[in-house]
Amino acid sequence: MLPQTVIDALSARLAALPDLRLPAQLRQGGASGERRRDYLTRLLQHDPGVFLERHGSELTADERRQFDCLRGDYEVQFYLRLLDEQEDAGKQAAVARNRRLAYMNRLEAEGAYFSEAEMRERQPGLYHHFIGQATAQPGEDKAAAAEAGPSFVRISEAEAQENAAAFLDTMRQRFLAGQDAGVDYAAIDADAELDEDWAAQQQQDAEDAYFADA
Template sequence: MFTKVTTRCHKMENLNHEPANKDEFTKLIEELSNNPDVFCKTQQRDETDISGEEKIKFLTDIFDKSKANFLSRFGRFLNADRINLFQQFEGDPKNGYELKFHLKHLTQSQSRSKKQLRNKRYAALKRLVDKGAYFSENEMMKRNPLLYEQLVGQYLSTKEKRLRDRLDYTDTNSLVGVLMNGIEKEQMEAKRRIQELEEDTEEEDTSDSDVDCHECPSGVSKISTGEEKPVHSLWGEFHEQDNKPIKPRPTTKDVDLLITSKERQLLREEFITTMYEHFLEGKDDDFDYNAVDNSDEYDNFEIITNDEEEKYFDSEEPEDVNMVVENNGNVKEESSEDELDIYMNALNQHPSVCQLSEDIKKL
């Protein structure tokens, strides 16, 4: 009986002191100790910062004593993944209730912060589209050359490519400008080659996982077509290999015969839409998101009328399909707009986007 009680107490103690993944919490505490905004109770903002070891010891002591108190004091500095690590301590009989309260509060707070972050980036996107330069065709091509080539570039004629490149030289009349333009093109080509290598690697990994690889006994062909045929050979004897002809990739001229002007326009719009989405998701490596995310400049920026943007961000799931009965008795199926449709419809109605589409049609 005494052994059972001791074991039960030991389990309860582990709920508060022995996390299942110690390494993750060690990294968490190290990250907090390196955060200049995290202050210990003995620190003042004007005082000299304490050493990293002292900070780690201070944070570790609070963590060991009370996970709830730790979350209360430092939870606002943690991301969602770090906060979720504390869910394993919800069963703590001593601090479990308080810990659940802080977890719920932090989750709700991060949800609001995430929405505000999206709103800020959307405002920045709208402003950049108004200015036109950052989301011009040439600039987007430089940022994602492989995607541009796949959706737009390979379908352009030689004349269209010359016109596109000529527009890129309008602001480079000086010798320095011409040299910089050449450097940017070299960087773009290098980036495209890297993207191609990464894409090929991903495709190889996917194909390798789909193939059922198994070890075959010696002397048996690796690829079987129903029955495994042993291959017998004598010393010094050579076998001819079945070399299948490699199909060449279709050239630009071949592709032009398979795609209409309307399809080209749809692919171009898909490219622009993808670049907008990458910007909102924080995937644009060339953009300084700190200038937007940590700025108050975009907080009260009017984005879209009639709360269209709010509908896009508030809706987590598409609405169900509604059945509408018309006056003549026919049943009409009406599919509600997806969140992305609402968002992109609002963007496509913007004057700058409309003007860009008109310019493209003239090419």
């Protein structure tokens, strides 16, 4: 059994969570903080495996380690292993995303991959949606605009810039999501050298934020 101090601490913290998963009889009519704590306390005392199944995702790594003394219980062991695997998967996903972001920053610095011409070639439909239907700018020949056809829309220069920025952001998000054909995402996700780029960017962002607040 878990030490009572651990049970009390976990029950008190989780009982305060607004979206705590509760049995139907407690959800009906609302449950007071005391009833929530009593429910969690009984569960921790008598069925820690069920507690982990229902509420394990709310625990911190340090809180999960408090259950190590119960690993002889098959159900407890099963859910602790499952929670550890989920945490590891989340960490791996975060590392992969950071590496893709670092690689994308390299591509943007080089200039070609995220140029308007190359993005248009990769995704002509998106280009048309954001930019292709509205290109008339101040000073443009009105006759040329008229020749563009009935689908042509005249917009301000500011709107054109907003559309271009939205197109670029969409293409960046597609890259990060692994949707660009021909990109070796497996190699990028496994490239530990990109971690240095990411760390440098984080440091630069922190310095920029510091001086901006100064």
